[in-house]
Amino acid sequence: MGRAGTMRAGVRDVAARAGVSTQTVSRVINDSPNLRPETRARVEAAMAELGYRVNNAARALGTSTTRTVGVVASDATLWGPGAGIAALDTAAREADRWLATAYADAADPASVTDAAQRLLSQGVDALIVVAAHTATLPALREVAGDTPLAALHTGAGAERQRRGAALAIDHLVGLGHRRIALLAGPADWLEATARDEGAAAAAATAGIRPAAIWRGDWSAAAGAAVAHEVAAAVRSSDGPTAVAAANDQMALGLIAGLVAAGLRVPEDVSVTGFDDNADAAFYTPALTTVRVDTAGEARRVVAEALGLPAPGEVAEPVLIARASTGAPRG
Numbered sequence: 001m002g003r004a005g006t007m008r009a010g011v012r013d014v015a016a017r018a019g020v021s022t023q024t025v026s027r028v029i030n031d032s033p034n035l036r037p038e039t040r041a042r043v044e045a046a047m048a049e050l051g052y053r054v055n056n057a058a059r060a061l062g063t064s065t066t067r068t069v070g071v072v073a074s075d076a077t078l079w080g081p082g083a084g085i086a087a088l089d090t091a092a093r094e095a096d097r098w099l100a101t102a103y104a105d106a107a108d109p110a111s112v113t114d115a116a117q118r119l120l121s122q123g124v125d126a127l128i129v130v131a132a133h134t135a136t137l138p139a140l141r142e143v144a145g146d147t148p149l150a151a152l153h154t155g156a157g158a159e160r161q162r163r164g165a166a167l168a169i170d171h172l173v174g175l176g177h178r179r180i181a182l183l184a185g186p187a188d189w190l191e192a193t194a195r196d197e198g199a200a201a202a203a204a205t206a207g208i209r210p211a212a213i214w215r216g217d218w219s220a221a222a223g224a225a226v227a228h229e230v231a232a233a234v235r236s237s238d239g240p241t242a243v244a245a246a247n248d249q250m251a252l253g254l255i256a257g258l259v260a261a262g263l264r265v266p267e268d269v270s271v272t273g274f275d276d277n278a279d280a281a282f283y284t285p286a287l288t289t290v291r292v293d294t295a296g297e298a299r300r301v302v303a304e305a306l307g308l309p310a311p312g313e314v315a316e317p318v319l320i321a322r323a324s325t326g327a328p329r330g
Contacts, residue, residue: 009050017046031096068098069302070119072140073130074106078218079249079277080191081131084152087298088128094311095302100124106131107188109139116143126305128152134188150305151190156314157297158194164290164317165198165246168272171288171319172242173206176327177270181212181233181240183223183250195246195274211240218246220253227257234258234269241269241328248273248280248289255283255324266326276320285323292317 011029015022020043027035028043046052069092075081085101092099100122102115112135116127120143127144129136129151140149153161172180182199185192203210212233216222223245233239245251251273255265265271265285273280276291296314303311 009052011052013050014043014046014052017050018043066123066125067096068100068122068124069305070116070122070124070127071099071101071130072104072112072115072119072127072136073101074104074112074133075131075218076103078131080218080247080275083275083277083294084130084298087294088130088152088302090295091298091302091311094299095306095308097125097302097306106133106136109135112136112139113143116140120144120147126150126302128301128305132190134190134193137190148305148307150301152297152301153191153194155304157301158190160292160297160314160317161191161194162198162201164274164292165195165244166202167290167317167319168244168274168288169199169202169206171321172244172270172272172325173202173208175242175270175325177242178206178208178328179211179238179240179242180208181214181230181243182210183226183230183243183245183254184213184215185218185246185250187215189218192246199244216246216250216253218249220249220256223250223253223255224257225253227254228261230254230269231258231261231263234263242271242325243269244272246274248275248277248283248287251287251289251324252279252283255285255287265324268329270325270328272325280320281322283324288322288325289320290317291320 011022011025015025025043028040071088073081073085076085089099100119102118104115105111126148132151137151169180184196214226230243245254251271255271258265263269273287273289276289280287280289293315299311300314
């Protein structure tokens with residue numbers, strides 16, 4: 001509480017409590033150098049005692065920065081985007097920044113543009129896109145102007161997505177599978193494109209082509225919706241003996257639908273996922289999947305957008321082998 005118990009404490013209150021000038025308090029707020037450690041500590045102690053909260057808008061007047069990162073996000077109910085937003089929030093706090101998030105329909109460029117403009121009007125220091133679609137980045141570049149713009153899982157992140165998808169194919173090939181089908185993500189998602197490319201490249205290296213390709217919208221319902229068709233293909237004489245799903249949720253729905261159709265996983269058909277979400281080890285059977293370093297990607301993209309030093313290496317994707325894959329039948 002403030003000095004009267006009902007008003008929020010201000011800079012003058014902090015200065016009076018710490019016995020310093022308001023300019024000194026401002027220098028502490030803006031993390032200015034050349035302050036004596038004991039002075040900084042006294043001011044910070046006064047802030048804590050008074051419950052002082054930094055006003056980003058006021059700070060921006062003196063520093064040309066709000067210390068806020070704007071995130072344009074869509075499809076946050078899905079595991080991947082939701083995990084990405086959470087990782088960005090952590091990465092922003094580690095960089096002493098705050099996150100402001102605006103949600104948009106990524107399939108609608110006008111919705112994306114509106115979300116970006118709302119964030120830009122708040123004076124954010126950078127924009128980061130989660131769950132970028134093909135049309136998203138061009139629309140954002142038009143409105144971002146001089147504000148730095150970056151996207152999660154693009155650039156070096158996209159290459160790691162490709163390598164992760166390749167790991168799933170390599171794993172299945174190593175088990176002896178030659179007829180591998182794909183359950184891909186939406187064609188207009190950049191992450192889906194990267195995973196498609198990685199799977200196709202690994203298949204080509206192994207001298208095979210995808211036995212079939214189905215597409216879903218990342219949801220478990222989408223996996224279940226194609227399960228009857230996948231089951232019919234598996235039962236054919238030259239049908240797939242394995243399916244590499246582009247995320248864990250679609251793999252979950254697919255497995256449930258295949259079992260309902262009378263097939264066994266992995267005895268009749270192996271299934272892999274991607275993401276290693278928190279529940280993947282508890283699917284029935286436990287899901288073989290690809291783990292990616294979303295936290296590391298978030299730290300990388302926040303640093304890139306803000307022009308900060310690289311915060312360390314992003315871990316390479318890892319194949320987590322579990323019970324949903326095995327050698328091909330017969």
